[in-house]
Amino acid sequence: MTTSVNSTTEIQTSFKIGAVSRITNIPIDTLRIWERRYSVVVPIRSNNSDRLYQNDDINRLTLLKMLVDRGHSIGSIAPLTNEKLIERLEIHDQNTIRTKPEETRKTVRVVVIGEVLSLQLEHFDMVESDFSFTGLYRNETDFAENNKDDDIDILIIEYPAIQGDHIKHIDALFKDSGAKQLMLIYGFTNSAAKVLLRKTDFTYIQAPITIDYLKTEINNLIKDNNISNDNHFGVELDNKAPLRTYSNNELIKLSSASATIKCECPQHLSSMILKLIQFEVYSDECASRFKKDADLHILLGNLTGHARSIMEQALAKVIEAESDSVKL
Numbered sequence: 001m002t003t004s005v006n007s008t009t010e011i012q013t014s015f016k017i018g019a020v021s022r023i024t025n026i027p028i029d030t031l032r033i034w035e036r037r038y039s040v041v042v043p044i045r046s047n048n049s050d051r052l053y054q055n056d057d058i059n060r061l062t063l064l065k066m067l068v069d070r071g072h073s074i075g076s077i078a079p080l081t082n083e084k085l086i087e088r089l090e091i092h093d094q095n096t097i098r099t100k101p102e103e104t105r106k107t108v109r110v111v112v113i114g115e116v117l118s119l120q121l122e123h124f125d126m127v128e129s130d131f132s133f134t135g136l137y138r139n140e141t142d143f144a145e146n147n148k149d150d151d152i153d154i155l156i157i158e159y160p161a162i163q164g165d166h167i168k169h170i171d172a173l174f175k176d177s178g179a180k181q182l183m184l185i186y187g188f189t190n191s192a193a194k195v196l197l198r199k200t201d202f203t204y205i206q207a208p209i210t211i212d213y214l215k216t217e218i219n220n221l222i223k224d225n226n227i228s229n230d231n232h233f234g235v236e237l238d239n240k241a242p243l244r245t246y247s248n249n250e251l252i253k254l255s256s257a258s259a260t261i262k263c264e265c266p267q268h269l270s271s272m273i274l275k276l277i278q279f280e281v282y283s284d285e286c287a288s289r290f291k292k293d294a295d296l297h298i299l300l301g302n303l304t305g306h307a308r309s310i311m312e313q314a315l316a317k318v319i320e321a322e323s324d325s326v327k328l
Contacts, residue, residue, distance in 0.1 A: 017043075023116070023207070024058060024065050025211075026061060041053065063089065072088070108130055108218075110218060111147070112158070113140060114137075114156070116158060117156070117158045117214075118138055131153075131218055152179040155174055157174075161187055162188070162189035163193055164190075170184065183221060186204060240305075242306075251270040252274075255267045266315065276305075279301075283298070
């Protein structure tokens with residue numbers, strides 16, 4: 001991979017044919033045949049006569065590969081513009097039965113910003129149990145104007161070239177997005193920028209990267225950082241905490257029930273629930289006494305109420321299991 005700088009100092013990233021083959025999953029021999037017979041792209045040549053492909057070339061090759069994989073002959077689609085290729089993809093995919101995202105178990109929400117990567121993923125049938133792509137954006141402007149997702153777990157940003165002064169901007173974009181983790185995919189960088197990258201919490205990977213490798217890295221990131229949106233108790237923390245399930249008298253009675261059964265869980269759970277109830281009351285009193293921090297104490301009381309509700313569900317399970325010994 002080499003780079004050149006034009007008159008406006010914009011950095012253009014060029015990929016050699018081996019890298020393009022790995023990115024697009026098109027064999028090198030096939031790339032040469034497509035160029036020679038159909039002129040699908042016209043790569044520039046280096047001083048050593050090596051083919052050098054730009055991002056636009058990779059975009060077009062990716063579209064062609066997608067359609068060939070769906071049964072179209074290269075000869076019939078090679079003359080088409082990129083816009084026509086995208087139209088054919090959309091028509092093809094509209095006629096394909098797809099599982100609706102809400103009907104599958106999709107936990108972690110992944111958003112991608114990047115010209116090549118978003119195009120590759122746009123028509124890629126990836127079915128994963130642990131994550132789903134909830135947003136694919138060509139660039140940062142596209143993301144800023146169209147993103148409606150306020151709950152991003154992993155943000156993936158594709159950069160052709162990383163300079164030192166880019167990292168601060170990337171970090172700001174990451175924080176503004178509200179995402180939990182950032183994966184940065186870059187074409188090339190220099191040693192000074194690499195030092196700065198090592199000081200961040202970003203996961204960074206040098207391109208080219210295949211879709212299968214990307215999938216593996218996302219799953220590794222989920223596992224290493226314990227990212228999950230699974231909500232086994234159906235708790236919506238922004239909502240008001242549920243009302244109490246048990247009265248104080250019932251909890252005290254359950255605390256003494258452990259004397260008649262082998263399991264002491266009712267005693268422990270009841271004690272914890274009573275303590276949480278006390279903290280709920282304490283938080284409410286603080287909210288009324290200290291107006292400056294009222295919002296904080298209201299939040300603490302509400303969150304504690306959710307914790308109390310979960311413990312009440314646990315206690316209900318114990319009572320159900322020990323129904324012969326535990327009576328209210």
